[in-house]
Amino acid sequence: xxxxxxxxxxxxxxxxxxxxxxxxxxxxxxxxxxxxxxxxxxxxxxxxxxxxxxxxxxxxxxxxxxxxxxxxxxxxxxxxxxxxxxxxxxxxxxxxxxxxxxxxxxxxxxxxxxxxxxxxxxxxxxxxxxxxxxxxxxxxxxxxxxxxxxxxxxxxxxxxxxxxxxxxxxxxxxxxxxxxxxxxxxxxxxxxxxxxxxxxxxxxxxxxxxxxxxxxxxxxxxxxxxxxxxxxxxxxxxxxxxxxxxxxxxxxxxxxxxxxxxxxxxxxxxxxxxxxxxxxxxxxxx
Amino acid sequence: xxxxxxxxxxxxxxxxxxxxxxxxxxxxxxxxxxxxxxxxxxxxxxxxxxxxxxxxxxxxxxxxxxxxxxxxxxxxxxxxxxxxxxxxxxxxxxxxxxxxxxxxxxxxxxxxxxxxxxxxxxxxxxxxxxxxxxxxxxxxxxxxxxxxxxxxxxxxxxxxxxxxxxxxxxxxxxxxxxxxxxxxxxxxxxxxxxxxxxxxxxxxxxxxxxxxxxxxxxxxxxxxxxxxxxxxxxxxxxxxxxxxxxxxxxxxxxxxxxxxxxxxxxxxxxxxxxxxxxxxxxxxxxx
Numbered sequence: 001x002x003x004x005x006x007x008x009x010x011x012x013x014x015x016x017x018x019x020x021x022x023x024x025x026x027x028x029x030x031x032x033x034x035x036x037x038x039x040x041x042x043x044x045x046x047x048x049x050x051x052x053x054x055x056x057x058x059x060x061x062x063x064x065x066x067x068x069x070x071x072x073x074x075x076x077x078x079x080x081x082x083x084x085x086x087x088x089x090x091x092x093x094x095x096x097x098x099x100x101x102x103x104x105x106x107x108x109x110x111x112x113x114x115x116x117x118x119x120x121x122x123x124x125x126x127x128x129x130x131x132x133x134x135x136x137x138x139x140x141x142x143x144x145x146x147x148x149x150x151x152x153x154x155x156x157x158x159x160x161x162x163x164x165x166x167x168x169x170x171x172x173x174x175x176x177x178x179x180x181x182x183x184x185x186x187x188x189x190x191x192x193x194x195x196x197x198x199x200x201x202x203x204x205x206x207x208x209x210x211x212x213x214x215x216x217x218x219x220x221x222x223x224x225x226x227x228x229x230x231x232x233x234x235x236x237x238x239x240x241x242x243x244x245x246x247x248x249x250x251x252x253x254x255x256x257x258x259x260x261x262x263x264x265x266x267x268x269x270x271x272x273x274x275x276x277x278x279x280x281x282x283x284x285x286x
Numbered sequence: 287x288x289x290x291x292x293x294x295x296x297x298x299x300x301x302x303x304x305x306x307x308x309x310x311x312x313x314x315x316x317x318x319x320x321x322x323x324x325x326x327x328x329x330x331x332x333x334x335x336x337x338x339x340x341x342x343x344x345x346x347x348x349x350x351x352x353x354x355x356x357x358x359x360x361x362x363x364x365x366x367x368x369x370x371x372x373x374x375x376x377x378x379x380x381x382x383x384x385x386x387x388x389x390x391x392x393x394x395x396x397x398x399x400x401x402x403x404x405x406x407x408x409x410x411x412x413x414x415x416x417x418x419x420x421x422x423x424x425x426x427x428x429x430x431x432x433x434x435x436x437x438x439x440x441x442x443x444x445x446x447x448x449x450x451x452x453x454x455x456x457x458x459x460x461x462x463x464x465x466x467x468x469x470x471x472x473x474x475x476x477x478x479x480x481x482x483x484x485x486x487x488x489x490x491x492x493x494x495x496x497x498x499x500x501x502x503x504x505x506x507x508x509x510x511x512x513x514x515x516x517x518x519x520x521x522x523x524x525x526x527x528x529x530x531x532x533x534x535x536x537x538x539x540x541x542x543x544x545x546x547x548x549x550x551x552x553x554x555x556x557x558x559x560x561x562x563x564x565x566x567x568x569x570x571x572x573x
Contacts, residue, residue, distance in 0.1 A: 012480075013397055020389045024407040024450075027443050031422035032414070038425070085321050088314040093307075101318060107555050108325045114511045114530050115332075115544040122331035122541065127342040129331050136345060159328065162321070220415025223511040227530060237417050244421065244516065256425060259418045270413040 035256055036263070050257035060239060060258065067219060067236040067262075070150050074157040075214035081158070082165020083207055089166065090173040102170070105163035112160045112217075117227030120147055120156045148229050156224060161214045168213065172206035172280065205280035212273040216266050236262050329548065336541035354538040361539065367528040374438060374514075374524065375507040378445040379500045382453045385446070387496060390457045391488050395470040396480075408454035411447050419447060420516035441517045441524075445510065449503035456502060460495025461488075498558050505554045509547040 054060045089101050123129045124147040131141045146152050176199065184194045222237035231242055236258060242248055243255035336354055338347030358364055386408075393401050411419070423444055428435035434443075473483040511526035519527070529543040 009396070013392060016388045016392050017397075017400065020385050020404070020407075023385055023443075023446070024410075027423065027447050028407065028410055028414075031426040032418075034426050035418070035422040085317050088317045091310075092314045092318075093311065097318065101321070103556075103559060104322065104325055106559065107552060110505070110551065110555065113509070114526065115509070115547050116328070118533065118537075118540055118544050119328035119332040122335040123328055129334070129345060130327070132343065133345045159324065163325065216413065220417070222415070222417045226511070227533070237415070240417055240421065241516075252425075256421055259415075259421045262415055263418045266413060266415055266418075 032263070036260055038256060050253050051260065053254065054257050054261050059234065063234045063236045063239040063258075064261070066150055066234055068265075070153055070157070070235065071215045071218040074154045074161055074218050075211050077154065078158050078161025078214045079165050079207060079211040082162045082210070083169055083203075085162065086166040086169040086173060090170065102166075105166040107163075109160060109163040109167045111163075112221065113223040114227035116156060116159060117224045120152075120159070120228065124152070124155070148232055150233060153225060153228065153233065156228060157218050157221065161218065164217065165210050165214060168210040169203075169206060172203055176202060205276050205282075209273050209276040209280050212269050212276065216269050216273070219262065219266055219269070332541050332544050332548075336538060336545050338538070354542050358539045358542040363523070363528055367523050367525040370438070370522060371508050371510075371525040374442050374445060375504045377442045378449055378507045379503050381442065381446045382449050382503050383496055383500060386450075386453045386457055386499070387489070387492075390454070390461060390492070394461050395467060395483075395488075405454070408450045410450075412451045416448065416512040417516070419444060420513050424516060436518060436521055438518060438522050441514055441522070444513045444517060445503070445507040448510075448513070449499075449506055452502035452506060453496075453499040456499030457492060457495040460492050460498070501554045501558055505551045508550060509543075 054064070085101075089098050089105075092098055121128065124131060124141070124145075126142065128147070134141050147155070180198050180202075181194055184198055189197070220237065222241065225233070225235055225238055226241065229238070231238060231248075240255045240258045240262070243251045243258065334347055335341060337350050337352065339349035339351050339353075341347040389404060393404055423440060424435050427433060427440055434440035469487050470483050473487045474480075478486070509526045509529070510524070511530060514522075514524040515527050515530075518524070520531075523531075525543065525547075529540050529547075532543075533540040
């Protein structure tokens with residue numbers, strides 16, 4: 001640049017970036033690295049035994065399985081339903097309905113937290129609107145469904161999973177170009193050929209990446225589950241909270257170890273997401 | 287499909303590949319109705335509960351009242367808890383804007399090579415479960431040299447971390463929308479210093495991005511539960527923590543608080559959707 005010498009520029013840059021870099025180091029990197037190192041016995045408080053216990057203790061094992069089950073099922077369902085609705089939204093002839101639904105989806109994809117848990121209790125709890133509506137038809141919802149169960153949590157998590165998937169898939173659907181369909185049909189392909197050879201291969205990376213992202217969002221969800229079930233269901237995040245708060249037993253080091261395992265599961269998933277997403281971008285940008 | 291396959295290939299256009307549009311629209315409509323109902327019924331439920339007199343064995347409330355709303359607002363804990371959440375959210379906005387604006391500006395005009403680092407650091411919180419962030423911060427800042435555990439300061443800094451991805455995306459989108467590089471060069475050619483360029487050319491142009499980011503940061507931190515319950519808990523009770531605490535004894539008040547939270551976040555989303563960026567919804571998944 002003309003206004004100053006190179007050296008001055010470099011110092012200026014450093015000064016300008018310093019607060020941001022310092023902040024990220026202090027409140028993102030160092031705490032997370034310290035948590036990770038602590039769990040393998042690098043720094044102070046805890047030893048690898050705490051980590052080992054996450055996998056050997058039956059209660060902790062259970063919490064991992066419950067969290068994985070909840071997240072896998074809710075992300076697969078959310079991805080399938082979200083993809084179908086997203087496709088319908090892109091293909092419908094009613095532009096007004098499309099933009100209204102896009103707005104609704106982007107509003108609800110940010111939902112979650114304690115509010116969502118309470119909202120679902122008012123419709124599917126023991127005195128909930130739908131529970132009582134079904135009772136007037138002689139159906140007792142509580143016989144086969146409880147909002148305070150893993151299945152109940154799946155129903156609640158889908159509330160943000162489905163719109164999140166829609167929002168994630170819209171660019172991918174927009175990338176499906178009409179001339180590909182034309183090319184396919186002019187070469188004699190029917191609808192099945194189109195989807196098998198063009199549609200699904202092009203969309204697949206986006207669908208898989210989206211599914212992984214939904215999995216991540218549900219693995220880490222804590223507030224929604226806490227509002228809905230308190231300590232009644234054994235999930236990883238709930239278990240961390242129990243150990244940390246000392247409602248039943250106070251073991252902060254064990255809570256940290258559990259947090260490390262959760263962090264590793266999520267980190268691997270995010271890494272996978274990025275690798276797949278890179279493939280997906282190829283078609284979207286084209 | 288067999289009927290279409292018999293027709294000459296050149297006559298089969300793209301629209302004909304998808305048969306029976308009317309039946310297809312019918313299927314779409316069914317999907318849309320189910321989706322909209324799924325998204326709206328929980329909101330209707332919580333809204334009705336917040337204005338219901340008695341409601342436990344009827345499909346709809348027996349009667350309606352604004353009593354709970356009045357009681358909630360008059361609760362001695364309403365003003366302090368909502369006040370703390372407001373203070374924390376506004377402080378978060380100030381810190382985020384001060385931290386991110388110069389960095390984002392320089393990324394675009396002077397140091398594009400640093401982009402991967404800034405992007406990584408800004409988007410990392412997306413991949414970090416909130417509860418893990420809470421525990422790692424408490425762990426690091428509950429012992430010397432720096433003790434911040436239990437203070438609103440640490441809570442605000444934690445909010446800034448969770449807000450980073452939102453700030454980054456919002457500011458980045460608006461900087462990309464205009465040609466910052468050309469504008470900066472033009473400004474330098476006319477003899478403006480780098481500071482003048484930042485203040486008089488770039489800042490006004492990216493103010494919409496910053497405003498959108500700030501609104502999103504506010505939306506994320508106001509009513510937040512996980513970080514506040516772990517970092518400050520009852521010592522500095524925020525509205526999110528209070529909302530959960532009163533559920534067992536005063537569920538109607540909880541739902542009033544939930545409604546207030548919903549209304550605030552909808553208003554913010556709608557403002558962003560219509561006032562700031564018409565492309566907001568599509569941009570989410572693009573980068």
